[in-house]
Amino acid sequence: MPLPAECRLCGASNEEQRVVTPHVYGSESERAFFRCGVCDVCYLFPGLTAQEEKKFYAAEFSKFMTSRAGSAAGWEQPEAHVRSNEWMLQRRMKYLRPRLPASGRVLEVGCASGFMLYPLAEEGYECVGAEPSGVFGDYVRSRGVPCFDSVEEVASDPAYKDGFDVIMHAYVLEHMSDPYGFLKGQVDLLRGGGVLIFEIPNSAEALITMYDILEFERFYWHVGHHWYFSEDALSHLLERFGLPSEILLDQRYDLSNHMIWARDGKPGGMGRFTEVLGQELEDAYRQALIRARRCDTLIGVLRKPGG
Numbered sequence: 596m597p598l599p600a601e602c603r604l605c606g607a608s609n610e611e612q613r614v615v616t617p618h619v620y621g622s623e624s625e626r627a628f629f630r631c632g633v634c635d636v637c638y639l640f641p642g643l644t645a646q647e648e649k650k651f652y653a654a655e656f657s658k659f660m661t662s663r664a665g666s667a668a669g670w671e672q673p674e675a676h677v678r679s680n681e682w683m684l685q686r687r688m689k690y691l692r693p694r695l696p697a698s699g700r701v702l703e704v705g706c707a708s709g710f711m712l713y714p715l716a717e718e719g720y721e722c723v724g725a726e727p728s729g730v731f732g733d734y735v736r737s738r739g740v741p742c743f744d745s746v747e748e749v750a751s752d753p754a755y756k757d758g759f760d761v762i763m764h765a766y767v768l769e770h771m772s773d774p775y776g777f778l779k780g781q782v783d784l785l786r787g788g789g790v791l792i793f794e795i796p797n798s799a800e801a802l803i804t805m806y807d808i809l810e811f812e813r814f815y816w817h818v819g820h821h822w823y824f825s826e827d828a829l830s831h832l833l834e835r836f837g838l839p840s841e842i843l844l845d846q847r848y849d850l851s852n853h854m855i856w857a858r859d860g861k862p863g864g865m866g867r868f869t870e871v872l873g874q875e876l877e878d879a880y881r882q883a884l885i886r887a888r889r890c891d892t893l894i895g896v897l898r899k900p901g902g
């Protein structure tokens with residue numbers, strides 16, 4: 596197994612690096628995930644080469660996601676994607692809402708079908724998307740929201756040179772080979788007083804750290820992710836910016852989903868038993884995981900002073 600000379604995030608020496616798992620979902624060559632004893636990040640090593648990464652994202656991503664999550668995820672169909680993400684929209688709005696300015700310009704990086712942007716556009720925010728998938732990009736533009744292939748294209752467009760009030764993304768950062776550089780590019784695009792807010796998986800989540808479900812572990816550690824952050828690892832990254840920051844905790848998946856993982860070793864259990872268990876129990880379960888800091892989601896917030 597190839598061993599890293601140092602942590603890919605903080606540069607700590609090889610003595611601080613430990614193997615988490617040598618099983619990497621979707622990898623065609625020998626790779627492992629390592630955990631750094633200094634910054635606590637887990638990372639893929641070796642990372643994908645530029646060529647492997649291009650191949651992975653260009654053609655395979657939608658197919659890959661569909662095969663992982665099942666056809667109900669509606670990845671192939673932008674309209675179905677908007678509908679199937681209604682719950683994601685409602686959940687993300689709970690923490691976004693108190694952090695949004697009354698008006699202004701919003702950029703979502705990796706906006707997919709644009710499901711987060713349409714309600715904000717209706718409220719009068721000037722919304723812009725960045726999305727590498729051509730099918731989604733075309734759909735977002737067809738709904739009247741400007742959408743670019745990349746953040747670099749947005750940044751080089753004179754129409755947006757005075758920046759954004761809000762930049763957001765969800766489940767994008769962990770796919771980036773240089774997470775600091777990726778966020779730095781967005782901080783530079785923020786107006787004074789602007790906020791950068793993003794969601795990532797939490798490596799301390801219950802399915803990994805409490806329940807020890809082998810099938811979940813095989814599914815979770817996958818080659819599309821360079822990084823898995825814990826609260827400590829995310830703090831380490833955010834502190835490098837020297838800006839006011841916050842970390843929020845959330846739980847996406849419900850008790851039913853966890854029960855199906857435990858019983859069948861498969862995803863797709865969301866809501867399965869909720870009719871019997873009741874929403875109150877599902878909510879209490881989510882809150883318990885958040886209180887125990889074993890929830891599945893971390894939200895990072897960076898603010899740019901001024902404005």
Ligand SMILES: [Zn+2]
Pocket residue numbers: 602603604605606607631632633634635636
């Ligand atoms: Zn490190």
